Amino acid sequence: MKVIVDNKIPYIKGLIETLAEDVVYLPGKEFTPEIVKDADALLIRTRTLCNRQLLEGSKVRFIGTATIGYDHIDTDYCQKAGITWSNCPGCNAGAVEQYIHAALLLLQQEKGISLKESCLGIIGVGHVGERIHQMAERIGIKVLLNDPPRADAGEQGFTSLDTLAEQCDILTFHTPLIREGKYQTFHLADRTFFQKLQRKPYLLNTSRGEVVETETLLEALDTSTVAGAVIDVWENEPHINQELLNKVFIGTPHIAGYSADGKANATRMVLESFCRFFHKPMNFHLTLPEISRPTLSGEEDFQYLQQYNPHIDCENLRAHPERFEQLRGDYPLRRE
Numbered sequence: 001m002k003v004i005v006d007n008k009i010p011y012i013k014g015l016i017e018t019l020a021e022d023v024v025y026l027p028g029k030e031f032t033p034e035i036v037k038d039a040d041a042l043l044i045r046t047r048t049l050c051n052r053q054l055l056e057g058s059k060v061r062f063i064g065t066a067t068i069g070y071d072h073i074d075t076d077y078c079q080k081a082g083i084t085w086s087n088c089p090g091c092n093a094g095a096v097e098q099y100i101h102a103a104l105l106l107l108q109q110e111k112g113i114s115l116k117e118s119c120l121g122i123i124g125v126g127h128v129g130e131r132i133h134q135m136a137e138r139i140g141i142k143v144l145l146n147d148p149p150r151a152d153a154g155e156q157g158f159t160s161l162d163t164l165a166e167q168c169d170i171l172t173f174h175t176p177l178i179r180e181g182k183y184q185t186f187h188l189a190d191r192t193f194f195q196k197l198q199r200k201p202y203l204l205n206t207s208r209g210e211v212v213e214t215e216t217l218l219e220a221l222d223t224s225t226v227a228g229a230v231i232d233v234w235e236n237e238p239h240i241n242q243e244l245l246n247k248v249f250i251g252t253p254h255i256a257g258y259s260a261d262g263k264a265n266a267t268r269m270v271l272e273s274f275c276r277f278f279h280k281p282m283n284f285h286l287t288l289p290e291i292s293r294p295t296l297s298g299e300e301d302f303q304y305l306q307q308y309n310p311h312i313d314c315e316n317l318r319a320h321p322e323r324f325e326q327l328r329g330d331y332p333l334r335r336e
């Protein structure tokens with residue numbers, strides 16, 4: 001069996017070789033129709049666009065993406081072509097929670113936001129959004145939730161996006177990228193949405209860049225319709241809008257989910273899906289390297305930021321925006 005593996009999936013080397021005879025490692029952007037033609041499976045990240053152009057005429061029967069998001073897989077095409085795919089639900093939700101928690105603490109420390117007197121709107125309340133919800137309740141922020149698919153399924157506790165726009169001081173996006181249909185999230189934050197904002201909120205986006213319309217966010221920052229933004233995901237990555245990078249409070253190279261723990265979960269889950277599909281025994285063991293924990297001092301919030309402070313990732317990106325992809329590829333995976 002031949003498997004092509006993205007060479008930036010950590011902890012997989014040595015394990016996949018026990019499950020397949022022929023394993024080829026490649027950068028995610030270098031998967032071509034010629035290369036995948038005789039592969040049985042692809043183990044990918046968000047950088048490999050899996051569509052007709054890549055897959056037509058190939059032997060590929062299984063695609064596993066070691067990520068939560070799967071908007072880079074043309075699922076309709078895969079269904080028609082008889083290709084099974086899987087993602088890793090929730091794998092790095094803890095890392096995104098850590099990122100948002102740190103961003104909220106920085107808003108409090110540096111922008112004078114009183115979290116306990118603020119209202120946080122969470123748009124998309126799945127694996128990540130639920131964790132943010134619980135974290136926000138722990139630290140005493142009032143929360144409003146927006147998730148039309150869950151509300152339409154009869155679940156309680158959700159409110160409209162318009163209500164969030166009117167009442168929230170901080171808005172955080174955690175939806176998948178859905179390009180069309182009833183639950184479209186492509187440019188969910190568009191001009192109409194920004195016009196409804198009442199409280200000059202901070203806007204946080206760790207979902208996908210295309211969920212927020214870049215030009216309109218820039219205008220909203222210029223006109224103080226929003227007080228500021230924390231942006232981890234960008235339209236047109238890795239060729240990001242540098243004007244936006246310079247204007248945001250925090251701008252990072254799509255690393256909110258980049259904890260060692262989250263990456264290890266993803267690798268384990270993608271291997272489990274691979275084994276289920278090909279009826280292989282799951283007798284591999286994935287262990288994370290031990291880390292020496294730093295000695296922390298000061299108050300609890302200060303200690304939290306000593307463990308992870310997104311300003312450092314922001315400074316690195318501002319110094320070299322052209323190295324967006326390299327900064328992700330060489331990221332020193334943090335612990336949750």
Ligand SMILES: NC(=O)c1ccc[n+]([C@@H]2O[C@H](COP(=O)([O-])OP(=O)(O)OC[C@H]3O[C@@H](n4cnc5c(N)ncnc54)[C@H](O)[C@@H]3O)[C@@H](O)[C@H]2O)c1
Nearest residue numbers: 069124125126127128147149174175176183206207256257
């Ligand atoms: N920046 C990062 O590193 C990073 C890491 C993990 C995930 N993500 C992104 O975050 C997204 C969410 O992750 P998750 O694990 O919570 O996914 P999930 O599928 O568990 O939850 C997504 C939620 O969004 C809701 N939703 C769908 N359409 C919506 C709409 N139009 N408006 C409001 N809510 C809507 C769904 O009902 C669901 O509850 C992923 O799809 C991925 O794109 C980014």
Ligand SMILES: O=C(O)[C@H](O)[C@H](O)COP(=O)(O)O
Nearest residue numbers: 045046047067068069257258
């Ligand atoms: O969807 C996800 O899981 C995240 O966006 C993830 O962090 C992206 O990871 P990458 O494709 O860079 O491995």
